[in-house]
Amino acid sequence: MKQLLIKYACIICLVNILGCSGSSKPEPKAQPVLVDEDMVQLSAAQAKQIDLMVEEIQPRKMSATLKLNGQIDVPPQNLISVSVPLGGYLKSSSLLPGTQVSKGQLLAVMEDPQYIQLQQDYLIIKNKVAFATKEYARQKELNIGKANSDKVVQQAENELRQLTIESQGLAEKLRLIGLNPAQLTENKISRTINIYSPINGYVSKVNVNIGKYVTPSDVIFELVNPTDIHLNLIVFEKDLHLLKIGQQVTAYANTKPEQKYNTKIVLVSHSLNSDRSTEVHCHIEKYDKALAPGMYMNAEVQLDHKEVEALPNAAIVNFENKDFVFVALADQTFKMTAISKGQSVDGFTAVDSTLKGKKVVIKGAYSLLMKLKNTIDE
8 A cells, every 4th residue: 555655656746747747838939020100112913903003203384373461551642630730529420330421522620619719810810911012112212312211111122021921811811621712801700621532442440520619630430442452462482472563363262262353463572561462553454343442352372384294293202290102112112201381273282392203103192101110010
């Protein structure tokens, strides 16, 4: 019995030893294969599956369109601020913003005691001038016969000149407020003056009401002469070199985009604002009453034809806010290359001239991008 137990114990130990010696060592981890993150290689079958097309980049004549926006504006000489040279109360006016006015049309009637005083002063001085004229003539006559001294004649002459100067000054003040001194008599003194339109146009602003006192510095009305309105466009520094005087510009309003207006660039400002923008002024070839100052407009500028390196839009892919193309290096091997895009016209986009003469994927570029990024992720 004892020998049997010893035998079983030896068998168990032998099994344990064999079990320990037969256990395998842990396999080393597989090392990652380094790949070029910008390279992708396809098999012939894969290329056929995605219908891959490669073509050498070709020069192409492109006429780009520059899109701008701005608003209808009026040159300073066509915007009239109407005021009264001598303060007074507004007695009457029937104008409203938008009212059409003609040159010489009555705009408003003003009244004030100082209008009466000015006319009164002029008539008094006028009478004094008449008297001084006669007195001077009389003194000259007396001086011929030596009935008075030369000093008396000189005093009479000096008095006449002073009164004449004062009379002329008051006459000009009367003309300034629209009164004709030649027609003014003691029986025609008026407490009111009239304000007339200096242009043909329309009223853009009315800043007063009946009974309000107006000073010479107050603007009563603002008038616009619309016959020379122009289009004021905003252009940024990067596009400024594309514009020149004489270029044709097509403009339209957001509210009526089908209505096109032909304009021409007449002035390009080269003074940049803080946001690196400046103004371009365009003359509207045919005036339309629907174009009101301040109206927002869109505009398209046809740029000159030029030959550039261009690719179909489908050849360009965007990844992480950057633009790329796939350049063919060898048989079914392609490199993703960053580019800078230019103008896009009729399905083609101008690209860097550094791609000249190179073969580029023009169909299947997006599939290559997906394969490249999926391979990197794996």
